[in-house]
Amino acid sequence: MKNCVRALIVLMGFAMAMPVAAQNLTPVFEQNSVDGYLLGAQGSFKLFQFLEPSLALAYGLQSQKIRYQAGLTVWEVKLSLLDWPGTPVLGRVGQSGLQVTHKSSRSLGTLLDVEIQQYENSVTLFFGTLWPWVPNELPPDILYLSLSSAQRFALPFGITLNVNSRTLYGWWRLGVLPLSFQYTQSHLELKRDLLSVSFGFGTLQNEGRLPDFEFVQSVKGETETIKGEQFWALRFERRFEMIRVPLGLPPLPVINKPLFESFFIEGAVFVQLSTTKTALREKPEETEEAERCARCIVPMANLLSWGLSAILSLDGLKFRLDIVFKRDGEYRLLFGS
Numbered sequence: 001m002k003n004c005v006r007a008l009i010v011l012m013g014f015a016m017a018m019p020v021a022a023q024n025l026t027p028v029f030e031q032n033s034v035d036g037y038l039l040g041a042q043g044s045f046k047l048f049q050f051l052e053p054s055l056a057l058a059y060g061l062q063s064q065k066i067r068y069q070a071g072l073t074v075w076e077v078k079l080s081l082l083d084w085p086g087t088p089v090l091g092r093v094g095q096s097g098l099q100v101t102h103k104s105s106r107s108l109g110t111l112l113d114v115e116i117q118q119y120e121n122s123v124t125l126f127f128g129t130l131w132p133w134v135p136n137e138l139p140p141d142i143l144y145l146s147l148s149s150a151q152r153f154a155l156p157f158g159i160t161l162n163v164n165s166r167t168l169y170g171w172w173r174l175g176v177l178p179l180s181f182q183y184t185q186s187h188l189e190l191k192r193d194l195l196s197v198s199f200g201f202g203t204l205q206n207e208g209r210l211p212d213f214e215f216v217q218s219v220k221g222e223t224e225t226i227k228g229e230q231f232w233a234l235r236f237e238r239r240f241e242m243i244r245v246p247l248g249l250p251p252l253p254v255i256n257k258p259l260f261e262s263f264f265i266e267g268a269v270f271v272q273l274s275t276t277k278t279a280l281r282e283k284p285e286e287t288e289e290a291e292r293c294a295r296c297i298v299p300m301a302n303l304l305s306w307g308l309s310a311i312l313s314l315d316g317l318k319f320r321l322d323i324v325f326k327r328d329g330e331y332r333l334l335f336g337s
Contacts, residue, residue, distance in 0.1 A: 028058045032085045034093045034132050036062025042069070050075050056084065067094075077102050088146045088168050089130055090183060090204070091212030095142075097128010115154035122148045134211070143178075144170035162189040172210055179208025183215075185231075194239035194266075203230045217274040219305040221324025221332045226301040228276030237270040239311070261315055268309040275302040307331075 025043035032038065040058025047053070056069040071080035078101045085094035105120040124146040133139035148166040155161055165186040171178040185202030206213045206229070215231040218224070244264035277300045307324035322334040 028056060030085070032093050034063055035060025035065065035067065035085065038067060038085065040067070044073075076104055087130060088124070088148075088166060089142070089144060089170060089210075090214060090216075091210075092130040092132075094131050095126065095128055096131065097126060097142075099124060099126045099128075101125075114156075116151065117154050118150065118152040120150045122146075124148075140172050141174045142170060142172050143174060144168055158192055160191045162191070163187075170210070172208060179210070181206045181208050181210045181213050183213075185215075194241070196235075196237050198233075198235045200233040201231065205229075214278075215276060217276050217303065219272040219274050219303045220270075220322065221305045221307060221334060222303050222326055224303065226274065226276045226303055228278040228301065230277045231275065233272075233274045235270065235272045237268055239266050239268040241265075242267050242310075263312060263314045266311040266313070268311060269307075270309065271304075271306040273302065273304050275300050277301075303327075 024045075025041060028038060028040040028042055030038050038058045038060050040056065042054070042056030042058075044052050044054035052073040054069075054071045054073065056067075058067045059065075060067060065083075067084050069080060069082040069084040071078050071082075073079075080099045080101070081097075082099060083094070083096040087093070087095040089095070101122060101124045103120070103122045105118065125144075126146070127141065127143050129139040130142055131139065146166065146168045149164070151163045153161040153163070163186070165184070167182070167184040169180070169182045171180050173179050181204070183202060183204035185200065187198065187200040189196060189198040202215055204213070204215065214227045214229060217226050217228075217231050217233060242265045244262065246262045249261070304327045305324050307322050309323075310321045312319045312321075320334075320336045322336070323331060324334060325331045
């Protein structure tokens with residue numbers, strides 16, 4: 001597999017050396033718990049309208065490892081060799097191995113005054129290893145199938161509904177006795193003008209006892225996280241426009257327009273609630289009554305926060321200031337983008 005990776009990287013590098021106008025080249029600047037800051041670049045090159053090689057290379061400042069993602073897309077199917085952060089498997093930061101992905105999208109038109117603006121499906125098959133794993137242990141081979149979809153509906157009265165869902169079926173310890181794990185989760189968001197309400201929920205089964213395979217939930221402003229086999233999450237946000245100022249800057253050469261034309265400030269009030277529940281499988285004391293208790297349910301854990309925000313928008317660039325209050329009255333000041 002290493003020889004294949006080297007060959008693909010050389011091929012992708014040759015493609016990247018071709019004229020920049022024909023490429024889609026973007027920087028990589030992100031952070032994860034294994035690599036720390038990850039610095040690099042990623043790009044793709046379109047050939048014959050149906051063939052698209054791509055390559056991502058980045059260096060982890062903390063892990064001191066070079067991460068790569070070399071892919072080849074033929075029509076709607078992409079084959080990738082990768083060692084890259086990001087994986088649909090819960091409790092993991094990244095993955096290394098071979099991945100095949102098929103993506104499709106289409107518009108289904110209008111049905112009973114509801115316009116289906118977007119309908120996307122994605123099917124991913126992966127074989128390889130996940131990271132991080134237990135130190136000084138050889139990570140086991142993992143096989144999973146991930147099915148995801150995204151829909152956007154235009155409802156009456158100017159309401160937009162976004163629905164995203166994912167289902168994953170996985171197996172590990174493939175060389176001995178394959179052990180299974182799976183989950184499904186969905187996220188719904190209703191938006192109308194500056195008002196948005198979102199709701200997420202999910203459930204999992206971890207019969208194969210894959211370590212750390214569980215939902216992790218948090219709310220803004222809270223350092224604590226809650227974990228479980230089921231989760232529910234609710235968020236409400238109401239924005240309102242405060243100030244809009246045209247900058248009146250002179251146009252720049254070449255692009256013939258100002259770098260920034262205007263900025264405006266929005267205010268917002270938001271509320272977040274997350275809840276999880278776990279089923280314990282440890283066997284209780286050996287009594288006839290306890291034997292009938294196959295699953296003992298732990299009380300649900302939940303987190304709550306609310307706050308006020310100011311969002312500065314500068315021609316697509318957004319900077320956000322949040323004052324977040326927790327349930328006990330403690331508050332935090334957060335900056336983000």
